[in-house]
Every structure is written in structure tokens, then in C-alpha cells.
Amino acid sequence: MSTQATGSAAQRIFIDKQSPAAYDALVQTSEAVRAVALEAGLAPALVELVNLRVSQINGCAYCLNVHTKAAVRAGETTQRLGVLAAWRDTELFTADERAALALAEATTDPGDAALQETAYDAAREVLTDDQISAVIWVAVTMNAFNRVSVMSKHPVRPQSPVPVAISGGDD
DSSP: OOOSOOGGGSOOOOHHHHSHHHHHHHHHHHHHHHHHHHHTTOOHHHHHHHHHHHHHHHTOHHHHHHHHHHHHHTTOOHHHHHHGGGGGGOSOSOHHHHHHHHHHHHHHSTTOHHHHHHHHHHHHHHSOHHHHHHHHHHHHHHHHHHHHHHHHTOOOOOOOOOOOOOOOSOO
């Protein structure tokens, strides 16, 4: 019988630290996928939008934190980041971005075959074969990282607040 605590009070094993060879292989896969995405012509900001949308679906706070910062570094706006979860309800995303986001969602939650086919068909209309492949690979690797962080309960540490100017009117 195990002497470890059970339930939410148990200290989680950081599986990336416990099995570094497996985690290093995942990191190498991610690096290869980023190179494939770049070669396919996907903008780094779009790759980060895909990473964020997948992480939103999976509820991975750690990856949301990491990839929000990366998206800002890639030139993404706070407005678009703020509405990403409701991207279908805005006009802020291009046809390519919408296709990539739908494909990422279908890759992350493939249980609805009709939705998966709809997303794939929409992607075929605006993305190249290389871009479709790259988006799917980005979503696959982000899903893997989400599982690592969610199961390890990687913490999100607070950072110093950055003052934000608040303006009135139509933003």
C-alpha cells in the first residue's frame, strides 16, 4: 500500500523533471514543429494563437501564461488575446487564422466527426497542405505539453503588475 497522500492535497510529481529524457524528446518535437510551421509560412503570432486556443480548451493555466507572453512578443494585441476564446463571434481574425483556430479545436477535441470535417474542409479552402499539416502538428504538440503541465500541476507564479491605461469610448 502506498504511503503517499491522495487527492488534491498530494504533491504532484513534475513529470518533466521526473522523466527528463521523455520531456526532452517532446521539446525537440516542438522545436521541429515550430520549424515546420515557419517553413510552411505560418506567422509566429498565429502559432501562438493556436497554442493559446488549445490551452484554453484544455484548461492549462501554465501554458496559457507562457504562450500569452510569447504571443505578445510575436506582436499579438491584447484585444485579440482577450477575445480569443470567442474568436468566432468577432471580425478580428483573418480567414487563415479562423481556419487554423477551427482546425486546432478539431484536433484538440476530435469527438465530433462532423465538426472535424467542417474544420478540415474550411482549412482546405484557405491554407496550403503544408500549413494544414503544421497547424495540426502545433495543436498535437501543444496538447501534449498541456497534459504534462495539467497533470504535474505546474504553478503560475504572480508577476509584477504592469499599469494599463484605461480609455473611454469605443475600443
